[in-house]
Amino acid sequence: MDTSKPQYYTRTAQILHWIMALIFITAWIIGFYSGNFLNYATDGEFLDTVITLHKNIATTIIFLVLIRIFWRYTHPAPKLPNTMSPQMKVLAHIGHLILYVLLVALPISGCLFSWTAGHPAPVMYLFNLPTLVQPNPKLLAIFQPLHVYLSWFSGLLIVGHILAALKHHFIDKDHILESMTRQPKK
Ligand code: HEM
Structure with missing residues (x-):
């Protein structure tokens, strides 16, 4: 039984978490689809459109993660419940x-990957990130x-x-998932 007092992430941390989860999973599915189910020989123009969509969504993570790290640093996360062993806490x-x-x-x-291939890194169809590396086949x-293995x-x-998260909620019945979805009752 978890007897510790429930603690919650701040509303800002929760919003950042769920927006980034949505963007990350969407970018992942689109990247996986274009990388494994499309090819230039048969899907040329469509493949370009899909990769461009992947990039425009995924680059936003760079900005959001900077805000998130700052927020995490200035607003400590809730403590893990006392039902978790010290080893599990370290693992988490x-x-x-x-x-x-x-x-x-x-x-x-x-x-x-994009820059060294001679392509831009666009953000939300609004602007391109400054090209920091010139096209270079060796790089x-x-x-x-690297991008493919990191993505897997x-x-x-x-x-x-x-x-x-689901195990904590449905099997351990602690408040870890709720700490990312709810706010303390006033
Ligand atoms: C959170 C961010 C990102 C995630 C989750 C992600 C995920 C993926 C995945 C799963 C793949 C497919 C790998 C495979 O071939 O199996 C992929 C491919 C690719 N990604 Fe990303 N990616 C992200 C960010 C970016 C960014 C910022 C760029 C460039 C601006 C980018 C450019 C590419 C390109 C060019 C491919 C190859 C697509 C193809 O071969 O059709 N990705 N990515």
């Missing part, structure tokens, strides 16, 4: 840390697989994150 913290690292590394690797051969790893981690 490591998992969350890796998720933050991926939220930064994945979109940046995508930009590096492209590094950043392309992040997909696995996100699935684990969702399953863990």
Whole structure:
């Protein structure tokens, strides 16, 4: 039984979490679709449109994660419930840390992939991020697989994150999921 007093993320942290979850999962599905189900020989123009959509959505994560890290730093997260073992708490913290690292590394690797291939990194169909690296086939051969492997790893981690949240809610019946959806009663 979880006897600790429920604690909640701030409303700002909750909004950032759910907006980023939506953007991340949408960008992931679109990237996976274009990378594995389309090819230039048969879907040329459509493939371009889909990759452009992927980039325009995904680059927003770079801005949101900076706000989120600042917010996390200035507003500590709720404590984990006392029903969790110290080992599980350490594992949860490591998992969350890796998720933050991926939220930064994945979109940046995508930009590096695009730039080294000679393409822009557009944001919300509004503007392009400044090109920080010139087209370079040698670097492209590094950043392309880096982006793909990081995206697969992040997909696995996100699935684990969702399953863990559901286990806490439905099996352990603690208030971890609610700490990201509710606010304390006044
Ligand atoms: C949170 C952000 C991002 C996520 C979750 C994500 C996810 C993915 C995934 C799952 C793939 C498919 C990998 C595969 O081939 O199996 C992919 C491919 C790709 N991503 Fe991203 N990505 C993100 C950010 C970006 C950014 C910011 C850019 C560039 C500005 C970018 C450019 C690309 C490109 C060019 C491909 C190749 C698509 C293709 O080959 O058709 N990605 N991404």
